Amino acid sequence: MPAIQLRLGAFSAALAVLVATSSVALAQKKYDVGATDTEIKIGNIMPYSGPASAYGVIGKTEQAYFNKINAEGGINGRKINFVSYDDGYSPPKTVEQARKLVESDEVLLVFNSLGTPPNSAIQKYMNAKKVPQLFVATGATKWNDPKEFPWTMGWQPNYQSESQIYAKYILKELPNAKIAILYQNDDYGKDYVKGLKDGLGAKAASMIVAEESYETTQPTIDSNIVKLKSTTADVFFNVTTPKFAAQAIKKMAEIEWKPLHFLNNVSASIGAVIKPAGFEASQNIISSAYLKDTSDPQWKDDAGMKAFDEFLAKYFPEGNRIDGSVMYGYTVAQGLVYVLKNCGDDLTRENIMKQAANIRNLELGGLLPGVKVNTSASDFAPISQLQLMKFKGEAWERFGDVISSDVGG
Structure with a gap:
């Protein structure tokens, strides 16, 4: 016993x-590799050079924001090590930089790399390696496909949703419009065009009278604008990145072509597009927004805008306050910090995607009132709301309600 x-x-x-x-x-x-008791290593790829270099400031803003987070003690005691490379907006270079980040630098994730063609070039690689390709800086609809690509997630409202919102406005206000389209000849440009055609429905065939595409290697799009003026179009849908958007606005003023002008949201920056093109030439352009406009005096007493200004003053004084890309970089960096904080001490790639796919009604200081970040295991489109706006004087004036898109993944 x-x-x-x-x-x-x-x-x-x-x-x-x-x-x-x-x-x-x-x-x-x-x-996982890239995380320790003291560090979280984050990779990023930006066009600091080349035809889309106006967007390079996004990476610089993110670096400045992570400097702020580190100065305040980091994330759950860990400092962010932000490794950002230039790809010149060239997909082969993006592939090279992504491999370097994953295989040589051994980052935990790749965050907010910019551009539809560059991200398309690395999407299969990132998913094969099971490395988060998180909050990509492109609104292509394809980033919301958790079934096929569970390691890739978008951030901003998708291009097709945005185009559909313009189509709704055109059908209501100008049902007999004749539309001319200028678009970048890649997935980014084609996504916008598809959204507009889907939004116009059966009327697309009769309403769209001209479609012109351009290559990012072109030095100028002046000849495309001249060609479109020769059509019967009274509405112009301008699907271009900042450099070409500014060229289009300037050329239209020069040749006195005055259709109702819709400019895609990714080129609505006052600092990077409107001011260089000229305020006078930009009057009455219609675009859309989900971020607060830093040049709009209505936000001067807004807590979110005050925090943004404090950040600029202390950590990014060289940043151009009226460049919308600065507010974009600031806000998406806040989104990543939110996800990483929620990961706690489980800094595995799998848990990062799990937390990124579990965001509920997140409000960030730079987002317009009513615009919230929401994700789920079946919805990888964090932001899906927009408000129309028209350029008046030296600022954008928002009008109508905040509109939720009808487009899923």
Whole structure:
């Protein structure tokens, strides 16, 4: 009997040790490559040079924001090590930089890399490697495909949704419009065109009278604008990146072509597009927004705008306050910090995607009132609301309600 009790006692003791060990194991920190007790290594790819270099300021803003986070103690005690490379908006270069980040630098994730063609070039690679390609800086609809690409997630409202909102406005206000389209000849440009055609429905065939595409290697799009003026169009849909958007606005003023002008949201920056093109030439352009316009005096007492100004003053004084890309970089960086904080001590790539796909009604200081960040395991489109706006004087004036898109992934 004593022997049995002895054995039972030993067994109970062993069991107690096992339970205790399991509890410790459960509470232990979990890391993938790129994360330690002191650091979170984040990769990024930006066009600091080349035809889309106006967007390079996004990467610089993000670096400045992470400097702020580090100065304030980091994320759950860990400092962010932000490794950002230039790809010149060239997909082959993007592939090279992505491999370098994943295989050589060993980052935990790749965050907010810019452009539809560049991100398309690395999407399969990132998913094969099971490395988060998180909050990509492009509104292509394809980023919301968690079934096929569970490691890739968008951020901003998708291009097709935006185009559909313009189509709704045109059908209501100008049902007999003749539309000319200028678009970048890649997935980014074609996504916008598809959205407009889908939004116009059966009327697309009769309403769209001209479609012109351009290549990012072109030095200028002046000849495309001249060609479109020769059509019967009274509405112009301008699907261009900042450099070409400014060229289009300037050329239209020069040749006195005055259709109702819709400009895609990614080129609505006053600092990078409107001011260089000229305020006078930009009057009455219609675009859309989900971020607060830093040049709009209505936000001067807004808590979110005050925090943004404090950030600029202390961590990014060289940043151009009226460049919309600065507010964009600031806001998406806040989104990443929110996700990483929620990861706690489980800094695995799998948990990062799990937390990114579990955002509920997140409000960020730079977003317009009513615009909230929402994701789920089946919805990888964090922001899907926009408000129309018209350029008046030296600022954008928003009008109508905040509109939710009808477009899913």
